[in-house]
Amino acid sequence: MASEEQEKYKRIDSFFKLVEVTNDKDEVSKNLLFSCLRCPGTKTISASSRALSNLTRHVKRKHEGNMQEYLNLLKAKEGPSKPKQAKLDAFVAGEGSSQAAFVTQQSLDKKVVRFVVQEAMPFSIVESESFRDLVLAGLPGKRVMSVKTMKERLTAAFQEMKKSMTSEMASVDHIAVTADCWTATSRSYLGMTAHWLKADLERKSVVLACKRIIGKHTYDKLASAMEEVLKEYSIQNKVTAVTTDSGSNFVKAFRLFQVVDAEPEDGDADEHDQVDIIDVADMLQEAADDDQLFRLPPHQRCAAHTMNLVANDSEKASANSRFNKVTRSAMGKCQALWNKQRRSSTSADIIRETCGRLFVVPCATRWNSLYYALQRVQDIMAKSAPADNLDGLMDKLGLPRFTQVEIAFIAEYVKVMKPVAQALNILQGQKNSYLGFVLPTVAQLQKVLDAQVHDLRICAPLVDALLLSLKRRFGPKFDDDQHILAAAVHPRFKLTWTDDEVVRTRAKRLLQDGISQIQLMEVEEAAGETQGDADVDDPDVDLFFPRPCSSTRESVEEVVDTHLHGRGSTLRDLHETVEKLFRKVNTTLPSSAAVERLFSHGAGIFKKNRYRLNDDTFEMQLMLKLNTT
Known part of the structure; x- marks a missing residue:
């Protein structure tokens, strides 16, 4: 006792x-x-x-x-x-029964599932003795589920999550999608994300799928997989655009299977035109053939990938012999420095001791990596003390010193590429990035590069190559109505991004047409709401004599003028009608970077000890990790 x-x-x-x-x-x-x-x-x-x-x-x-x-x-x-809160020693010893009473078995199970999903843990951890000791400390009478139960709970949570996502997207009119392929552990996957604007214009993002693709990533296989995912969530008719990279398989899939609005019927056709006799069997066969085709939403090429290609086109500046000579010399010494750091821990210790930090090593698959690597070299050059500078480091590592011309080249290169890197970061944004950012970003980049060219001694050919690439790769977008309207409807830009009067006039006309369509939809919706309250017995009267519009409704010109000349520059300042047009054209993301981030999280799940992870289980764990908080 x-x-x-x-x-x-x-x-x-x-x-x-x-x-x-x-x-x-x-x-x-x-x-x-x-x-x-x-x-x-x-x-x-x-x-x-x-x-x-x-x-x-x-x-x-x-x-x-x-x-x-x-x-x-x-x-x-x-x-x-006694204190209301149990002491820690008593709690750990299992005597905190008052605290244990507040933790039900159901809530404990949910927390365990959340921990395994969010931390990308293997399911076997729930049967680890040390894990069970940790979880059950102070919780006498509770138990930790088995691996089998964990998988069952994971499947149930996954199905509930997809049901909730489908229900939420059912109330949304415009949805943007990004898609890309990813290969890991000798397996290929198609990733897709969805994005829309909530009532407060804040962007909501979810993962739609990360499905296994077996065999080659052919255009028809990708089209079939994308259509299947869109139909699964019943959003195929709500997608404003699917943003992908410029891979030939994606481009061909959308070129062949993108749904194109049908041409309007000729309203002047003669009522006595001859009636064509159609073979019903042929018509049914055509319908069956049509069922074999895929139907995809509009396609948007990733602007961030395009901007990265612009940055890579800087190599074309090497056609200038003087620039090419300095570039090869400076880049060769930098590469030798990076190789020393990467391949030798002794060299890395010398660099850390001399410079206080390591260099950034460029990665071919990472955007802006060369810029950030040279920026670190320049920063160390600028902050090094005279007695312990970069020359001393190069001597210690047995490498040739940088010449003054090479140092000047690195400084100019960083200066030229800085706005390019900033533009790329803007375009690959997710939460606060819109299709309307593309043209203003490119236009501003062109202005900045133009202003720099006269102050450069070495890198003027680099600026010329970048400007030529920008015009070649982004030029067609300055003639695209969707991009022009998306920029004009954004309160941050309006028409300030272009000085071309032809483009400004075109943008204003697109705004007027867009506002007119929105107002027409509002009138039709209002008429539909009042149709049941008709004060006449014959419904044809309402159809023949349209109800007059409210006298308080602003004209299209007034709405456009208020938008273009108003002082507001934030999304909160948008006119109610302009906001509807903004949602229609700016829900689309300019970049597919969102799905690239999905793959980064996927790599965190596919660890070396989890290469045998089932494809369905991988998708469930990845989607639950990113779609739940």
Whole structure:
């Protein structure tokens, strides 16, 4: 019998004596056995550590005259009261039963599933003895699920998540999608993400799928997989555009299977035109053939990938012999420096000791990596002390020193490529990036590069190559109505991004046409709402005599003029009608970087000890990790 139990019931020792303590089946409460000191002989009464109601009933039934005395003893306190929060030592030892009561088995299971998903843990961790000891500390009576149960809970959570996503997207009118392929552990996957603007114009993003693609990534196979995913969520008619890279397989898939609006019928056809006789069998066969085709939404090429190609086109500046000579010399020494750091820990220690930090090593598959690598070299050059500068580091590593011309080249290269890197970062944004950013970003980049060319001694050919590439790769977009309208409707840009009067006039006309369509839809919706309240018996009257528009409705010109000349520059300042047009054209993302980030998380799940992970399980764990918080 534990002494602490005797002390706990000492206040009623004039009535009862504790003779036995046993653990209950739930291992949380305890069974108590008391002997009544006021009954003749040996009278025992059982009770629970949770309640002493049996003892109270015994006193009331057998010793009614002493009932008030007993109740007073129950209410009496012995010394200072115990703190409401259990001490840590007691909790870890399993004595914090009051805390355990607040953690149900169901809530514990959910937390375990969330931990495994969010931390990309192998399922076998739930059967690890050390993990169970950690989770169950202070939670007597609880248990950790098995691997089999974990998989069942994961599947249930995955299905519930997809159901919730489908329901949420059902209430959205415009959805943007990004797609790309990824290869890991000798397996290929198609990743797709969806994005839309909420009521407050904040962007919401979810992962739609990361499905296994078996065999070659052919255009028809990609088209079939993308259509299947869109149909699964019933959003095929809501997608404003699917943003992908410029891979030939994606480009061909959309070129062949993108849905094109049908041409309007000729309204002037003669009513006496000859009626064509159609073979029903042929018509049914054509319909069957059409069913074999895929139907994809509009396609948007990733602007960030295009900007990265512009940066790579800087190599064409090597056609200038002087620039080429300096570039090869400076880049050769930089590459030797990076190789030393990457291949030798001793060299890395020397670099860290001399410079206080390591160099950034460029990666061919990472955007802007060469710029950031040379920026680090220039930064170390500028901040090095005379007695302990980069020349001293090169001497220690046994490498040739940088010449003054090479140092000047690196400084100019960083200066020229900085706005290019900034433009790429803007275009690959996700939360606050819109299709309307493309033309203003490119136009501003062209202005900055133009302003730099006259101040450069070495890298002027680099600027010329970049400007030529920008014109070649982005020029067609400056003649695209969708891009022009997306920029004009954004309150941050309006028409300030172009000085071309032809483009400004075209943008204003597109705004007017877009606003006119929005207002027409508003009138039709209002008419539909009032159709049931017609004050005439004949419905044809309402169709023949349209109801007059409200006199308070602004004209198209007034709405466009307010938007273009208003002082507001944030999304909160958008006119109600302009906001609807903004959602229609700017839901689309200019970059497919969102799906690239999906693959980065996927690599965190596909660790070396998880290469045998099932494809479906991988997709479930990845989507639950990114779609739940």
